[in-house]
Amino acid sequence: MTVSATRPSPNKRAGNGTAPRIDADEIGLDALVGHAGYAVRRFQIWIFQDFIKTLGDVDIRPTQYSVLTVIGANPGLSQMVVAKRLGIERARLVHLLDSLEQRKLVKRIKSKSDRRSHALHLTGQGETALAKFQRLAAEHERHVEEKIGKANRERLLQILAGFT
Amino acid sequence: MTVSATRPSPNKRAGNGTAPRIDADEIGLDALVGHAGYAVRRFQIWIFQDFIKTLGDVDIRPTQYSVLTVIGANPGLSQMVVAKRLGIERARLVHLLDSLEQRKLVKRIKSKSDRRSHALHLTGQGETALAKFQRLAAEHERHVEEKIGKANRERLLQILAGFT
DNA sequence: GGACAATTGTTGTCGTCAACAACAATCTTC
DNA sequence: GAAGATTGTTGTTGACGACAACAATTGTCC
Numbered sequence: 001m002t003v004s005a006t007r008p009s010p011n012k013r014a015g016n017g018t019a020p021r022i023d024a025d026e027i028g029l030d031a032l033v034g035h036a037g038y039a040v041r042r043f044q045i046w047i048f049q050d051f052i053k054t055l056g057d058v059d060i061r062p063t064q065y066s067v068l069t070v071i072g073a074n075p076g077l078s079q080m081v082v083a084k085r086l087g088i089e090r091a092r093l094v095h096l097l098d099s100l101e102q103r104k105l106v107k108r109i110k111s112k113s114d115r116r117s118h119a120l121h122l123t124g125q126g127e128t129a130l131a132k133f134q135r136l137a138a139e140h141e142r143h144v145e146e147k148i149g150k151a152n153r154e155r156l157l158q159i160l161a162g163f164t
Numbered sequence: 165m166t167v168s169a170t171r172p173s174p175n176k177r178a179g180n181g182t183a184p185r186i187d188a189d190e191i192g193l194d195a196l197v198g199h200a201g202y203a204v205r206r207f208q209i210w211i212f213q214d215f216i217k218t219l220g221d222v223d224i225r226p227t228q229y230s231v232l233t234v235i236g237a238n239p240g241l242s243q244m245v246v247a248k249r250l251g252i253e254r255a256r257l258v259h260l261l262d263s264l265e266q267r268k269l270v271k272r273i274k275s276k277s278d279r280r281s282h283a284l285h286l287t288g289q290g291e292t293a294l295a296k297f298q299r300l301a302a303e304h305e306r307h308v309e310e311k312i313g314k315a316n317r318e319r320l321l322q323i324l325a326g327f328t
Numbered sequence: 329g330g331a332c333a334a335t336t337g338t339t340g341t342c343g344t345c346a347a348c349a350a351c352a353a354t355c356t357t358c
Numbered sequence: 359g360a361a362g363a364t365t366g367t368t369g370t371t372g373a374c375g376a377c378a379a380c381a382a383t384t385g386t387c388c
Contacts, residue, residue: 031233032328035301036308036317037211037226039324042251044208045346046327047201061373062201069195080336087206089375094338116336116383137199144200152323153200159316160203163210164196209375227345244365253346258367280354280365 047144054140060133063088067096071106071120072130078117079108105129211308218304224297227252231260235270235284236294242281269293 032038051062060068066086071077079097083090097120100106105126108118122130145153196202215226224232230250235241243261247254261284264270269290272282286294309317 031237031298032230033325034305034321036305036321037208037215038230039321039328040204040208040211041226042327043324044201044204045251047204051201062205063374066196066202073195078336087209089377090337091339091377092374095373114336114384118337134195141198141200148323148326155319156200156323157198157203159312159320160207161197162312163206164203225344242365253348254366255348255368256345278355278365282366 046147050143051137051140054143055133055136058129058133058136064096064100065133065137067093067100068105068122068126068130068133072122072127075121076119078111078114079120080117082120100126210311214307215301215304218307219297219300222293222297222300224300228260228264229297229301231257231264232269232286232290232294232297236286236291239285240283242275242278243284244281246284264290 048062051065055061055065063086067082067088070082070086079090079093082088083093088096097106097108101108104123107121107123109121111117111119141153148156212226215229219225219229227250231246231252234246234250243254243257246252247257252260261270261272265272268287271285271287273285275281275283305317312320
C-alpha cells in the first residue's frame, strides 16, 4: 500500500486513444484525495468485509449484529423503536427479524399494552449466541487496530461519536 | 442529536413482554458504541446522502463522480485499470460507463494497441461538466467540515489515507 | 361516543451496489 | 499454432435504502 511515491505527471500521452503501461497503483487520484467521502467509503468496505469474514463461521452480518446487540441490551423494544434507533427502515427490519426468528435467536412477543406492536426479546439460545458473536466482533475490532493503529482507531471513534 | 446525556440503566422492566415509554433517543447502545464499523457506517450514510443532495441538480452520484474524476485526471485508461483502481467490479463499471456515455460525458475509444480494451476519455462537454461537479463537491466537503469540524476532517483524511 | 387521523407491522416494488459466473473476442506464452 | 490468460460484456443473486400501500389498532377531536 505504498502511496507516498512521487507521482509522475498526470497526463501521459492523452488524446490518441492509447496509453502506456499503467500498473493501477500509480494512477493519479490527486483530485479524489482530499474527499472525505471517498476515503470513508473505501474504509467502510474494508471494515465490513473483515467483519463478515471474521463472523463468517457464525454467518452474522453487521446489520444483524447491530439488531441483536440492541435487543440484547434493551429487551422488550418494539420494531419501530429499534428501526429508528439503528437507522433501518421498518420494512427492512421485518425481513431481518424474520431471518433471526427462524434461527431461533429472537422472538416477537405480542405487546398487551399496544396490540399493534411486538416486544422483541432474545431467546436463551440467542443470548449465548450473541455472547459468541461479541467475542468475534472484538476480534474484528482488533483487526481494525492492526490496520490503522490503536490511537487512530480511538480518535476515529471520538470524531464519529455523534453518528452512533 | 444530543448524545451526551447520562444513560439510564440499560434494562428497564424486561421479561414480561412490555416496556415503558422509550424515545428512541435514549436507548442503550452501550454494546454498539466502541465498534468502529458501526460509527463508520452511519457516517458514510450521512456523507453520501449529503453528497447526493448537494450534487442533486446535476444528478451525479458519488461513484459516478469518482469515475469521472479518475478519467479526467488520467485520460486513456482502460476499464480494467479504472475498475481496479477504484475498487469497482468491471461488470459494474460497464453500466456506469454506459450511463455516462449516454449523457455525452465520457467516450470509449477502441485501443489500437490492444483491441480488446477501450481507452476512456472525457468529452469536451464532460470536462466542463466535471469542473462544475468539482465545485459542487467542494461545497459538499464544506458541509462535512461544518458537521465534524475542520480539524477532525483533516485528521480523518490522514487516518484513512491508506485506503484511497 | 363516534368519525377521522396517526401509528405499527407487513407486503411489495424499484434502484443501487458488491459478488460471481459465464461468454466471445483478443492477447500472451510456449 | 494450441493452450491459457485477459478484457469487456451480460446475467444472476443477495444485501440494502427508499417509497408506497394496506389492515389492524390506537389516539384525537368534536
